[in-house]
Amino acid sequence: MKVGIAGLGLIGGSLGKAYRSAGVTVYGQDIDPLTTQYALMAEAIDAELTDGNIRECDLILIAVTPVQAVKWFKENAEKISGQTVVIDCCGTKRYVCSHCFPVAAEHGLTYMGGHPMAGKERGGIKHSSDDLFRDAPFILVPEHADDMELLMKVKGMLMLAGFGRVGITTAEEHDRVIAFTSQMPHLVSNGFIKSDTALADSQMISAGSYQDFTRVAYLDEKMWSELFLENRDYLTKEIDGLIGELTRYRDAIEDGDRGRLEQLLAEGKKCKSAVLEKCGPAQINGERN
Incomplete structure (x- = not known):
């Protein structure tokens, strides 16, 4: 099996390392030539993804922002084999899927949206690791969800990188849910840490909840602003x-008003219990970013 990766940041670099650890040949490229060279030295990829080897790939993963993903797919679609499966790894799905499905149809390619549900506070290939996706979910957004043979084939490809389970949804449903489960925690954490208390006190009196809550405040503002704005309806x-x-x-x-406050707190606790009962802790904690 051969995998091509476009975009060698945290996600792309980690995918490369994970597949290479599984014995898969990995070709990779990045818009920054120095990042591609670093990926080669760090053994995240076997060789650069080029026009000469792109048709050899059984799977191509596009690990860049939605706008960049659409641009890359349009520019490279005619070079890709009809036997290759192409999956983007963007954090929102409506924009990228609505543009990439027609491109795939025009060129007779197999494309589906994707979202690897894992990450770290710090991005970039320097922070990539071969175990980032171990037991993590991978969400797929196929144009047609009734091709079980194809979906099982793709699931097998993704499992090689360590993913624990593969879920199927629509672009609309993905973006609606991700606004709450991923974008809101990042946004709220980023706003919360701006408190004068956090900035003024070098000796912070805190427990684990403070560290947990502020972990994702450190984010890539360029990437997340694009994702927030693309998903503005659900996020607002x-x-x-x-x-x-x-x-x-x-x-x-x-x-x-203590009585009212107790009622509000009890409501929140009840909601948390209901979520745990419905989903279970494994699903709630599935995204590690």
């Missing part, structure tokens, strides 16, 4: 909902 709905809830807490605290 989640932001408005949180603002409403925080206002209820604030009002109860300002008014000294």
Whole structure:
């Protein structure tokens, strides 16, 4: 099996290392030639992905931002074999899928949207690792979800990189859910850490909750701003909902209304219990970014 990877940041670099650890030949390329050279030295890839070897790939993973992914696919579609499976690894799916499905159809290619649900606070190939995706979920967005033979084939390809399970959804549903499960934690954490208390006190009195809550505040502002804006409809709905809830807490605290505050806290605890009962801790903690 041969895998091609376009984009050698944290995700692309980790995919390369994971596949190479599984004995798969990996070709990779990055818009920055120095990153490609680093990937070769770090043994994240076997060789550069070029026009000469791109048709050899059984699987191509596009690990860049949505706009860049569409651009790359359009520019390279005619070079790709009809036997190759192409999957993007973008954090939102509506934009990239709506543009890439027609490109695939035009060139007779097999493409589906994808989202590897794992990450780290710090990006870049220097922070990549071959175990980043161990037991993590990979979400697929196929144009047609009834080709079970193809889906099982793709699942087998992804499992080689260490993914624990593969889920199927639509681009619309993916973006609706990801606004809450991924984008909101990053956004809220990033805003929370701006407190004067955090910036002024070098000796922070804190427990593990502070570290847990602020872990994802350190993010790539260029990548995440693109994802936030692309998903603005679902994300603003989640932001408005949180603002409403925080206002209820604030009002109860300002008014000294302990009964109301206890009710609000009990509501939150009940919701958490309901989520655990419905999904289980494994699914809730599936995304490690």
